[in-house]
Amino acid sequence: xxxxxxxxxxxxxxxxxxxxxxxxxxxxxxxxxxxxxxxxxxxxxxxxxxxxxxxxxxxxxxxxxxxxxxxxxxxxxxxxxxxxxxxxxxxxxxxxxxxxxxxxxxxxxxxxxxxxxxxxxxxxxxxxxxxxxxxxxxxxxxxxxxxxxxxxxxxxxxxxxxxxxxxxxxxxxxxxxxxxxxxxxxxxxxxxxxxxxxxxxxxxxxxxxxxxxxxxxxxxxxx
Numbered sequence: 001x002x003x004x005x006x007x008x009x010x011x012x013x014x015x016x017x018x019x020x021x022x023x024x025x026x027x028x029x030x031x032x033x034x035x036x037x038x039x040x041x042x043x044x045x046x047x048x049x050x051x052x053x054x055x056x057x058x059x060x061x062x063x064x065x066x067x068x069x070x071x072x073x074x075x076x077x078x079x080x081x082x083x084x085x086x087x088x089x090x091x092x093x094x095x096x097x098x099x100x101x102x103x104x105x106x107x108x109x110x111x112x113x114x115x116x117x118x119x120x121x122x123x124x125x126x127x128x129x130x131x132x133x134x135x136x137x138x139x140x141x142x143x144x145x146x147x148x149x150x151x152x153x154x155x156x157x158x159x160x161x162x163x164x165x166x167x168x169x170x171x172x173x174x175x176x177x178x179x180x181x182x183x184x185x186x187x188x189x190x191x192x193x194x195x196x197x198x199x200x201x202x203x204x205x206x207x208x209x210x211x212x213x214x215x216x217x218x219x220x221x222x223x
Contacts, residue, residue, distance in 0.1 A: 005050030006030040007115065010040045010066075011081065012059050016104075020053065023108045024115065036060045048076065051118055056082035056093070064096055071097035071154050075141045077118040081106075094183055097154060131164045131220070133206050150202050155181060155195050163210060163220035172217040 007024060011017050012035050021031050032049070034040035037060050043049070052070070056063040067078060080098040082089060090101050100114050129136040135144045141157045143150045152160065158180040162171060177192060178184040185192060196218065200210050209223050 006032050006047075007051050007053060008032050008034060008040060008043060008049035009053045010034045010037070010058065010063070011053070011055040012036065012057075013055075016055075016081075019108060020111065023112050027112060029115075037063075037066050040066070044070075048074065051077040051079070051115065053079050053081060053115070054098075056080060056084065056089075064093060067093075067096050067098060071141075073140065075138050075158070079114055079118055091183065095181065129161065129164050131167050132208055132222075134160075134164060134208070136161055136164055145202065145206055152199075152202070155191075156199055156202075159192075159195055160199055160220075163218065167220050170213045170216045170219045176217060 007029050009017055009020050009024075009031055011020070011033075014035075017033050017035070021033060024031050032043055034043055037058055040052075054063045054067060058066075063080065063082075067080070070076065070078065077099045078097065080093045080101045081104060082093075082101075083104045093101050099118055102111060102114055129138065133146045135147075136142070136157075137144075138161065141152075141154060143152050143157055143160055159176065162176055162180045173188055173192070174184045174186055196210055196212075203209060207223055208220060211219050211221055213219060
């Protein structure tokens with residue numbers, strides 16, 4: 001059960017909202033409802049939720065575009081709901097920062113377990129992560145080196161966060177990208193090469209490096 005906060009349900013179908021609200025509150029989760037993106041923005045501006053359940057198609061805009069708005073300043077867990085369940089839709093939603101994906105129609109028990117899994121993962125990460133001169137804030141998605149904002153993109157931050165959570169440990173490429181971005185890469189491609197390159201540049205002079213263990217993965221370690 002959640003310790004505090006609420007789950008924001010963003011969905012324009014009344015019956016779906018009621019079913020989702022009912023099962024979550026039955027198991028002790030506080031919820032708030034938004035039927036449009038405008039309503040969701042108003043609620044978030046007043047009080048950031050603990051997690052967001054987000055429908056992709058809404059009357060006043062795209063849920064995926066709204067997800068990008070959220071990811072510009074927060075790493076809050078987001079479960080995407082949609083009637084469009086093709087692999088391409090799933091990949092797009094996850095690449096834009098969704099943490100999980102559920103295609104309609106879905107079983108309410110499965111829905112509940114997916115939400116609980118998101119919350120467990122978010123509670124496992126402390127409010128502040130520290131490793132040497134690095135300080136990361138998972139709530140804002142910002143990383144600081146010697147107190148200076150590293151100005152990382154969302155992908156850069158999420159990748160660095162995984163490395164900081166497992167310092168001195170070689171992280172296999174698939175595990176690293178799936179944990180950070182929700183997409184499991186089986187080999188190093190240009191996207192991860194470019195992200196690692198920018199992180200290495202940002203760490204110059206810190207005494208720490210991101211090393212490539214060929215055939216294994218990446219590791220954050222002392223120079």
